[in-house]
Amino acid sequence: MEFKEPQAIYLQIAEYVCEKILLEKWNTDEKIPSVRELAVELEVNPNTAMRSYEFLQNKEIIYNKRGIGFFVSANAKEKVSVFRKQQFLETELPVFLKNMNILNISIQEIETFYIAFIKSKNLN
Template identity: 55%
Template sequence: MQFHSDKAIYIQIADYALEKIGKGEWKPDDKIPSVRDLASELEVNPNTVMRTYDFLQQQEIIYNKRGLGFFVQENAKNIIHTQKKKQFMEVELPAFFESMDLLGISIDDVVQHYKNKK
């Protein structure tokens, strides 16, 4: 995994986990890789992965079964979808509209481009 300096590593690992859940590679109630296994796979310190797992637990994306490991919450995909939609609507879309204004791109241009992508 390539890490970027614009975001904390534990957040980038969280994004990786969210992607795995979103794509259905990690399903509800599936056991996810142990802290050590994921740290080894991603070549990071286990403390960083633990911080990621703590972060995901706080968001109710994963849960811990003492002595067994971490598992995907039943409704994790819905939580992720809601969070990503909010992020898109509040951060990405306003930036997109600002770029449209700066470049003189109309909503009709965007709609036409969207229709042509299919």
């Protein structure tokens, strides 16, 4: 997996896990990959992968059974969803609207991009 610059790698991994949960690839009480498996898969130091799981555990999105592994918490999907929506509305959206305005980009253009995005997604 490739990581983008400004954000910490462990947060990007946490994002990746949340996405799996949101898209229902990993469901409540299902065992998720071990720290080592994840580290190998994403080509990351195990410490970094561990940190992601710790982060998600703190947010009660996953839980740990000692000696067995990590599992998806009940209501994880809802928690992630609420958290994201909040972040989206409070942080991302205002910046986005400001930039639309400064860069003089119309809602129609955004719509065009959105339609293209949905299409390309359905192709895969």
